Amino acid sequence: MLDIRDLSITYAAGPTLRFPDLHVAQGGQVLLGGPSGSGKSTLLALLAGLLRPATGVLRVGSADLARLGSRQIDAWRGREIGFVPQRLHLSAGLSVAHNLELPWLAAGEPVERRRVGELVERLGLVGLAARRPHELSLGQAQRVALARALARRPRVLLADEPTAHLDDDAARGALALMADAAAAEGATLVVATHDRRVEAVLDEAIGWRLAGAGAAEGAR
């Protein structure tokens, strides 16, 4: 569930960025668009509780982020947010198996081995457990990052430019996998992209278009 109203953030340097309102039920899909510099990354950081808003309502998953302290937000983020960064950010020093343990390690919770096994099987990562990230193909690495994001059954899955550097077939495959996985988990999916191809695949997604600094445009 996402509920965003009158949301704005003020940068230390001065300018205030306002974001269009949005309401999405749990399990919905959102396509976050807009030109570079329009604030897509900032908005993702706000949704993940990494930045604090200046004004407005910011409800993500089960949390009203304006009401939580930073420690509570850290714990909540681990529980309810899954994030697939554009550059994946798998830890180069760790094997695939150890990368997949990080979500629990970060939260200080015992690793759910069965859950790891389940994701490894569902995302086609069987046999890759001992490999280091540099020994994976781009598609494999992306699936590892998706498995890591899904590890703790998040309520919201955030993806930053998931189709960058992918050819059409690979892009379609990656998006479909992500959408299916989110649907299977009942997670709300937010894809930030300026890639037109994404719209074609996620044709049921709600568009959430940012116009640029200082301006705001309603949900389409």
Add this chain to the structure above:
Amino acid sequence: MTRLVALAWRWLWSQPMVAALNLVMLALGFGAMVLLALVSEQVEEQARRDLSGIDLVVGAKGSPLQLILAGVFHVDVPPGNIPLAARDALAAHPMVAEVIPLSLGDSHRGFRIVGTGTGLLGLYGARLASGRPWRAPMEAVAGADAALSAGLRLDQAFAGSHGLGGGGEIHDETPYRVVGLLAPCGCVLDRLILTATESVWAVHEHATAIDDEDRRALAAERELTMLLVRYRTPLAAAVLPRWVQDQPGLQAAVPALESARLFRLLGVGLDVLRALAALLLGVAALSVFVALTHAVREREPDLAMLRMLGASPARVAAVVTLEALLLSLAGLVLGLALGHGLAALVGSLLHAERSLVVTGWWWSTQHPRIAGLAILLALAAVAWPLWRVRRLPVATLLQAP
């Protein structure tokens, strides 16, 4: 927590060459410190044991330090001999509780044969492992090390060789007989072969006299090498050394003063070595600091991802700190092994020299301090990286450039 330690360990070894280099540098630094602590403590402890109970050493004119080195530690040659009458004069002095005579001159396989009284055994509280003390001339009691290395057994006969080293003339016409073996005492007696003062006279008079008349003449001029004196009263410290100095041909040495002087001399050398060890450790610390700072910078995206996955800033800081602690403690463990191993090596070399006893099995009072230093070093090295971690711009780091 154990999983966090495991993560820190894996991250530490994700760059094996850098980790190994730092580990070696730390091990060398800690190892040098441990070795110095072990050797200096054992040497001092041993000197303290060897000196205990001796208030004054009296010998022929010469350097007082030489008297102590020759008469107490048995590492130097004595300056000369003193007349037998000096013993009687000192023993008769009302402030003297005990006089133990020492006659040096011969050795057996590098171990000194010391003609003395049984009072020397009492001075060090030495116990016999087997046999009995000497009662007659030419009966000998061997210290534990001397017996073991020279292969002396009860009832065995052996001949002394002239001189305190080896290779002197063999007095094989006047053999000694082993009547007792000492239990190890951790003191200088371990390295000596003890016998009655009369034995030494007998050997030399037999070796030098040409006829009976000559022998009588030599017997009239019997000498001793040194005297170990115990005071009856503390007051003696103020009186006796001067009294001895006033006797013709006699020199007094106060062990407490001379050993303090000796350790001051050695101390300069030890300080230089300590400074070198500290320098080594300082360089290691600097290298660890650089490596950690570099590693944290390299790993900033990983750390940001850890935050994204729900870790609090404190938890991320804990991983980085653990990494530094693991490195430093691993260096400490290797350093301890290295230091103790080298001390054992030094010990075996010294043992071959019939000199001081140093072992690797020694618990130094400085060990806790060295361990504390390892922790401090890790925390110091991690301070700046932690400062960066605390202000990690998570959102920016996870964004594509």
